[in-house]
Each structure stands twice: as C-alpha cells, then as structure tokens.
Amino acid sequence: MRTAILELLKQKAGEYISGEDISQTMKVSRTAVWKHIRTLKQDGYAIESHPRLGYALRKNTDRLLPAEIKANLACTVLGQEIYYFNEIDSTNNQAKKLAVDGCPEGTIVVAEAQGDGRGRLSRSWFSPYGKGIFLSVVLRPPFSPMEAAKCTLMAAVAVNRAINDVTGLGCGIKWPNDILCQDRKVVGILTEMSAEIDAINHIVIGIGINVNIDQQDFPSDLATTATSLAVACGRPVSRIKLLSIILAELEAVYTEVKKSGFEPVLAAWRAQSLTLGRKVNVHGIDRNFSGEAVDIDDDGALLIKTPQGIERVMAGDVSIRPASSS
Amino acid sequence: MRTAILELLKQKAGEYISGEDISQTMKVSRTAVWKHIRTLKQDGYAIESHPRLGYALRKNTDRLLPAEIKANLACTVLGQEIYYFNEIDSTNNQAKKLAVDGCPEGTIVVAEAQGDGRGRLSRSWFSPYGKGIFLSVVLRPPFSPMEAAKCTLMAAVAVNRAINDVTGLGCGIKWPNDILCQDRKVVGILTEMSAEIDAINHIVIGIGINVNIDQQDFPSDLATTATSLAVACGRPVSRIKLLSIILAELEAVYTEVKKSGFEPVLAAWRAQSLTLGRKVNVHGIDRNFSGEAVDIDDDGALLIKTPQGIERVMAGDVSIRPASSS
Numbered sequence: 027m028r029t030a031i032l033e034l035l036k037q038k039a040g041e042y043i044s045g046e047d048i049s050q051t052m053k054v055s056r057t058a059v060w061k062h063i064r065t066l067k068q069d070g071y072a073i074e075s076h077p078r079l080g081y082a083l084r085k086n087t088d089r090l091l092p093a094e095i096k097a098n099l100a101c102t103v104l105g106q107e108i109y110y111f112n113e114i115d116s117t118n119n120q121a122k123k124l125a126v127d128g129c130p131e132g133t134i135v136v137a138e139a140q141g142d143g144r145g146r147l148s149r150s151w152f153s154p155y156g157k158g159i160f161l162s163v164v165l166r167p168p169f170s171p172m173e174a175a176k177c178t179l180m181a182a183v184a185v186n187r188a189i190n191d192v193t194g195l196g197c198g199i200k201w202p203n204d205i206l207c208q209d210r211k212v213v214g215i216l217t218e219m220s221a222e223i224d225a226i227n228h229i230v231i232g233i234g235i236n237v238n239i240d241q242q243d244f245p246s247d248l249a250t251t252a253t254s255l256a257v258a259c260g261r262p263v264s265r266i267k268l269l270s271i272i273l274a275e276l277e278a279v280y281t282e283v284k285k286s287g288f289e290p291v292l293a294a295w296r297a298q299s300l301t302l303g304r305k306v307n308v309h310g311i312d313r314n315f316s317g318e319a320v321d322i323d324d325d326g327a328l329l330i331k332t333p334q335g336i337e338r339v340m341a342g343d344v345s346i347r348p349a350s351s352s
Numbered sequence: 353m354r355t356a357i358l359e360l361l362k363q364k365a366g367e368y369i370s371g372e373d374i375s376q377t378m379k380v381s382r383t384a385v386w387k388h389i390r391t392l393k394q395d396g397y398a399i400e401s402h403p404r405l406g407y408a409l410r411k412n413t414d415r416l417l418p419a420e421i422k423a424n425l426a427c428t429v430l431g432q433e434i435y436y437f438n439e440i441d442s443t444n445n446q447a448k449k450l451a452v453d454g455c456p457e458g459t460i461v462v463a464e465a466q467g468d469g470r471g472r473l474s475r476s477w478f479s480p481y482g483k484g485i486f487l488s489v490v491l492r493p494p495f496s497p498m499e500a501a502k503c504t505l506m507a508a509v510a511v512n513r514a515i516n517d518v519t520g521l522g523c524g525i526k527w528p529n530d531i532l533c534q535d536r537k538v539v540g541i542l543t544e545m546s547a548e549i550d551a552i553n554h555i556v557i558g559i560g561i562n563v564n565i566d567q568q569d570f571p572s573d574l575a576t577t578a579t580s581l582a583v584a585c586g587r588p589v590s591r592i593k594l595l596s597i598i599l600a601e602l603e604a605v606y607t608e609v610k611k612s613g614f615e616p617v618l619a620a621w622r623a624q625s626l627t628l629g630r631k632v633n634v635h636g637i638d639r640n641f642s643g644e645a646v647d648i649d650d651d652g653a654l655l656i657k658t659p660q661g662i663e664r665v666m667a668g669d670v671s672i673r674p675a676s677s678s
Contacts, residue, residue, distance in 0.1 A: 123453075171497070202549070221500075
C-alpha cells in the first residue's frame, strides 16, 4: 500500500494530489493515507502537505531502501534479494551468516551506517550514517579457493568503472583493491571467502565507499589520507545511482570471468592501476622492502622489481612512494 | 540442581540413596527430586528406583552431554564452550555461524544426529542418532589461508591417534583425511575456512565418526566401503571417552604446530598414511590419471609418480587401487 501511494506521488512528478483522491484510488481511509505519508516522510521522502491541495513529492529519498534499489536495478543475478539495515555491526558479517544459511547468489546487504565496519586485517572502516555506501555481495563462484584473490581485483575493476562513470573523476586502483581519488582513499574492498580445501562455498565482497562525507568529518587519523567523492566532485553524488551502476558493472565483469576466465579482468585492472610503474614500499608479514611495481601475475600477485630480482607479493601492505622521492 | 543430584548418585557408585536423603541434602522437596531423576533418565542415565531404598545410578548416559564432556575433558582451549544438539542440520554450519558471531577459539558443536550431515564437496554424511560422533571444532589459527589444507592433515593425525589409542585398532589415514579401518572408511573430516586474502578468520574442523553403527544399518551405497569402530572391534566403543581423547590429541597437535610449524605433523601424517607407497587413481577436477603415491610436500599436496614425471595433487579424489592390481 505504501509503495502504491509512493508510486502515485511519483507519477504526479511533483504536482499535488489530494488526500481524497489518494484515498479513493487506493480504497483506504484518509487517516490511513495520512499515516502512510508520515512513514514515507520518515523514510526520507520529501513530501509537501498542503491543507487544500494535498500532497506533492518534492524530492526522492536518499536512503538506499530496497524499493529504490530495485527501481534502479539493471541486474538479473545481483540484488534480487536485498537486506537493508538502518545500522548494522558489519554488512560483511551479516552477509556471511546469510550465506551459511543458503541465501541465493547475488544477495546483497546494505546499511546506512555500520557500528563495527571493517577493512582488511581487522582494521576499522569509517561508516557514518547516510554518507557512504556500505554494501556486501554474496557470490558462489565456481572457482578454486586459490582464485579467490582475483575476485578482489574483479570487484575493484567494477567499482572503479562505476565511480568514474557516475562522477567523471579519474579514480584509479591501488593494489590490490583500494580506489584512490587524487591520491586519497575513497573506496575499500574486503573480500572474504568460505571454502573447503577443494571448493569455494561462497565469497562475500564488502565494498565501503566514502560518497558524501565532508572532509572535516573524517576522523583525524584519516584526515590526510581519505576523501569522499563529493569532496572531489564539489557536489553531492547520488548514492542510489552509484549503487545501481556498481551492481551492474560487478554483474557484467563476474559474468565475463565465468565465461572467459580472469585474463580480461586482469588486463582491465592493469589499465586502471595506480600502482604499476611506481616505486613502492612493501610492509609484509615478515619482511619490508622497496622496489618498482612492474606487473601483476596470473594469480593477481604484485610483481616488484628490486635489486635482488623480481619479488612476488600476495599479502601485506604496499604503499606508493610520492613521485618526488622516486 | 540436576547436576548436583547426579553428582550425589555418582558418588554412591551404584549404591542406593534414598529420596529423603537427597531431598534433605539438596534442600528441595521429594517431588522436585523425583522430577530431576525423571529428567536424568530422559537424558539417558540408567537410574534404578526402588520404593524403599531410593535411587541408584546403574549406568552413565551414553549421550555426549556437555556436562559429561566437561567431566572427561583434558583441554585448556578446546571444549571450553560446548554447543550440544539432539539433532541439527550440520554441526559445521552451526559452528560457522557461531564463529562469525565471534565465539572463542576451541568452541565445539556436538550433535547426536545430523539431518543434513555433509562430507567434502557437498556429499552427504550418514549421521544416525546416538551411533556416531558428529563434532565441529572452531579454531582461529595464525596461519595464512594457503596453509589451511594442512589443518586437515593435522586433524587426521589427531583423530587417528585417538582412535588407535581407544580401540587398539590399526587404523590409518587415506589422503588427505579419511581414516580407514580394514580398508573401510570409519572417519571423514571436512575442514572449512573463512578467510580474507591475507589472513584466516577461522577454521571449522568437522569430524564424523562411525562409532557404534551396526554393519547392516549402513545405507546400501556405503555397505561395502564403510564400517564402524564397533564392528571392527567386536564390541561397543565409548563415544564420550573417544571424544575426550580426540579433543586432547587435537589440542596437543595444534599447540605443537603453533609452536614448531607443520613439519612434525607432516612427518606423523606420513607415518600413519595408508596412501603412500600405493598405486592410486586420481579423479581430478579436469583430468584423471594413475601412478604411485610417493610423498606429500610441504603444502600437504600428494605427490604421484607417473610415467610423465611427478604430479602434484591438491584437490580431487584419490582412490587406492587394490594391492592385487598393482
């Protein structure tokens, strides 16, 4: 009923429709109409009420409500099941539990805020209410567990394409899967898998995006290393539009990988990379060293040219050295 | 209260204790005593009631109740938290959800029966009520995801030691982690991990053991390939004793690996192996071939000598060819 009333308001495209008309069309009481309108307002829809003219939808909600996601969705696998939370500890944790319980491939978890948002290696991810995209996608790929690392590159390629498409910014990928804008982090991706020795049960791709966060709202430890798309663009970015394009790009690239393997994705990753050709410092689990990032190999590992030869990095932190220090 | 009454009965070692004495010692009514005794009987404790003499514990329960597990436990990490189910879909699924929710390392899930017990690659695992051990253990090892395969070898070594200790049978390990008795399967181990690219979140080791299943009770597709410890021994095997020794052996070998690495475990695995030195058929994901299993390497992969050279097998099925066909 609420969705139907919203549909009616959307059809009027900002014109007023009287409570009486809604009541008659929907065959519900004026009081029921009023209550639904109140809930829609609480859901973030800017609806103007006029005592004589009735109701007019002035502005769509900016919340990532399942109905809005579905209305914008151009996918056949991703987003067919949507779990939406005002606030949740971590969308990845929720997605992992849904996956264990057998949710279909493509199920997504979206939250307006995360109480305990996480990045790689248990680091926290700044997740303020309504200002970011906090999204987890469940995939059940027919890959071997050894190929899981490449799924993270796949996600980075899809998200970077979507961001550049929507914002026109020239963002790029820092190995393995951070997306940077003007040398500052705007996206983090956390890929987690559940696997047997021989087979992947499922993969959860967690995507955190700084969309409309003001620069001064970042905590002090991120103040000089992070930014948001809105800051970089100088204008707010539609989260719902960005989310729907991310899902479409991710579905496209995932479908391509299942059909043709990872080679095209690795090529796209190389083209979008900010790391290749740069001097980097590697902070590994048991060693630190420096060199020039020259390529990624077929497993998605970063290849680094050092005086001692080519080093292969699969895990650990890689920082890009400022151009002046090279 | 129930545990205290049980303790009182156990202290009497089969002698009668009157309802009146229990009532006075415990400071509860005779009716309350009677109700607790009834519940204890339902839990599988054989308690004799005599109108004049009172109650006597004739036989301990054979159920794997948390209180019984704790009473037999010789561990400081494993089994400190126990989740017990009369029947559950799969102990591994339950353990995975508990692990996502942050349960401590060493948490175990035990069930008398599984409605949807699973082995490797989504195969089912025969899980009749009260006749097997269906156990999952949550570990949070500081290993890389690449080392997860070796955890399955570690579990096989621990379980095989426990079984041979308790039963005196000469069971051995078929690569990677089945335990065979007289060429028939008595144990299957399903290791599942949740991991980021760089780090393991947790590992769930699922252990299914055919303990007291009658040979004729196996489904027809297992009739010639599976057996139980009781069939092989010619007498019932105490599940609670076996379970507690498995936990102790697993904790010992896990502690050793964390301290000294996997080398001692791989050596123990080699010594307990039924596969090494045998002609085997390999049914891989994308190829089939035959050869002689000569060793496992540092990653736990099986090395097979073929006319074309040494083949390395990490996944897929390996069947041991009967000695006569070699």
